[in-house]
Amino acid sequence: MTSIDTSFATGLAVQTATRQTGNANLGQDDFLTLLTTQLKNQDPFQPMENGEFLAQMAQFSTVAGIEQLNTTLQGIGDGMGQFRTATAASLIGKSVLVPGTLVRADASGAVSGAAVLTEPAEAVMVTYSNSVTGALLHTQTLGPQQAGQIGFGWDEVPASLVGSRVPLRISVTAAGGTAGSTPLAPSVYARVLSVGTSADGKSVVLDVEDKGTVNANAITSFR
Template identity: 40%
Template sequence: MSAYDSTLANLGIGRTGAAATPTVQTAAQSQSLGQADFLKLMTAQMENQDPFNPVDNTQMVAQMAQFSQLSGITEMSTTLKAISDKLGNTSTADALSYVGKTVLTEGSVAYGRTGGGIAGAVELDGDATNVNVTISDANGQVLKTLPLGKSAQGTVTYDWDGKTEAGEDAGTGPFKISVLAQNGGANVTSRSLVWAPVESVNMTGASPTLTLPGIGQIATTAVRKVG
């Protein structure tokens, strides 16, 4: 017996003759009733009720309330989908607005500023008693180590003037950035955050991505700050 027949049986409505011939339905259709089905059932219930024992008005009101609730949920779902589509369009517009700006995001490669040096940050998953940022050249030779000291969980920033340990100008890079955070000798999970200019936006995927020099493509959700 299908879900449709079961519903009719629960309402005291029998199916006989040609009307009882089953129709071909998919598995999903056989397990669900839409608004049109609800109206058909209610109409059939009223046509086939016993005139000496009519359907209780309270039951009919309850059924109509359920129908109204179903209709409201359907309309709300449609509205939420429209909002979701609108937000998707807004995300695309926002992504395009990043072009020409600099963003702070996770990365291990940074390019020097026009005036020399770089600025960046370290993202800590826990408190640290000692945080060090090591800056190397493209060949991996260490240029400068910045001790940031004790830091609480969260983000700690730094600014390097572009001078090596020997006081020489390190140039414009690219520079390799590595971080080490510890708490009493135990390593603390951390991430290097660097500033990078947005060169372009890729619109071909499911959601737009930003193209950054030395880092590649990142999602807009990976941006921590915009400069």
């Protein structure tokens, strides 16, 4: 039998044994066994070409290196996920800025929030109402404002609403722009109740009072 026939027969035997063990893929250990067997059975006067085997060995080494790198990166990713969760947990009990019109006063009787102006305004009006009864509680008129984010707040919420934790409803209106009087979508500071992970486990989420689940990556400000 020639060296080529011997190599083919040996390779067939190894692949057959591999299938019998339930592994349909030729792994690096199987390949090395095949190579060693062929080297032992080659014709010393007509040695087989080894360039292809060396290239295949290099390919196996590359694949093994990539697998090891992926494992390392996965470990780093898991560690970063745990770090993000631990960092987000420090927000429990604090207030984060989230879009919404409902806000509850803190223990000192204060509420605060922000709105974004797309163009300068001659004035900005903020109203605070009882979200249950609809009664108007307070109105603020801010002076001329440039485009961008503006902050607002009220620190004299009635003690009865502070104690009962009744939410206030915020309304923000800009006046004097090209569109005249324009209602704005406010954001308010709301308390973080708990921290968890998303359903796919890839991101950290916050359970925010009156707002439900909020992705931690969407938080830009807290206090």
